[in-house]
Amino acid sequence: MEVPESIYPLIENACRDLYIKSLKEIPPDVVEAIRRAAATETLEVAKRIFSHYLQSIDLGREQKMIVCQDTGIPIYWVKIGGNLRLDGAKLDDAIVRGTERATREHPLRSSIVSPLRRENRQTNCGERIPIIHYEFQRDSDVLDILFMPKGSGSENMSFMKMLVPADGVNGIKRFVLEMVVGAGPKPCPPTIVGIGIGGSSDLCMTLAKKATTRPLGSRNSDSEMAALELELLDAINQTGIGPQGLGGNTTALAVHIESAWTHITCNPVAVNMQCWRAERRRARIHADGRVEEGF
Ligand code: SF4
Structure with a gap:
């Protein structure tokens, strides 16, 4: 045509x-995830941060202000x-x-x-x-x-490693958790943790970024990848980093994985975080x- x-x-x-x-307008799925996190938060400081986030979101939408x-x-x-x-x-x-x-x-x-x-x-x-x-x-x-x-706060917390096949899935999990813990408050948590698995080094990093654009609540269509998303989300939220790194139950709003097939001797993994405003x-x-x- x-x-x-x-x-x-x-x-x-x-x-x-x-x-x-x-x-000026935060996506509704992100707003909903922040509301849910705020409602389940037990730590006072984390509750206050979530309440500031929600105020900023409302101001952005109602007053047409940049969040x-x-x-x-x-x-x-x-x-x-x-x-x-x-x-x-x-x-x-x-x-x-x-x-x-x-x-x-x-x-x-x-x-x-x-x-x-x-x-x-x-x-x-x-x-x-x-x-x-x-x-x-x-x-x-x-x-x-x-x-x-x-x-830039979240983009500066981007990491990539060419693991070897012998590192397996456990190597992938270890790398992701080390990067999230090492990043601490810098990517403005709670984040969406995008993970790229497979491909070449450049494709792997692009997949990690692409993964952060998926709507919250969506799961990878491969059941093994989807299970890994949930397992990593649970592990990341047990770190207690919390909103802005000041402690709390929600360090990540979601973990999304995008993957590609790779070389027989490669096992690439990349992490790209998206900050709370997403x-x-x-x-x-x-x-x-x-x-x-x-x-
Ligand atoms: S919320 Fe996001 S865009 Fe704003 S300072 Fe933090 S990382 Fe940067």
């Missing part, structure tokens, strides 16, 4: 809106419907322009700098930023764009110009 030229300005506007709105000052690294997960005939370069340009416009028009803090000179263009864009991941969806007429502004927002763009918003 050929898409009209008018789709590209539509994509640009959608990406601008995704960035701005994602910073946390960090505008993050702009990351887009784009799924292109297999029936759509899109110009990839124009799609790329529209996403970049939408990111720049969100930053200038709101205006948002520009969190993006060059790695050595620390130059800031004040657009939240730069070399290879925004980060755009492309996938394709068979038999679909929809362009699905999921946006996440990845905060911002993400989705736009589903149809060829006829309809845009559906969601999470």
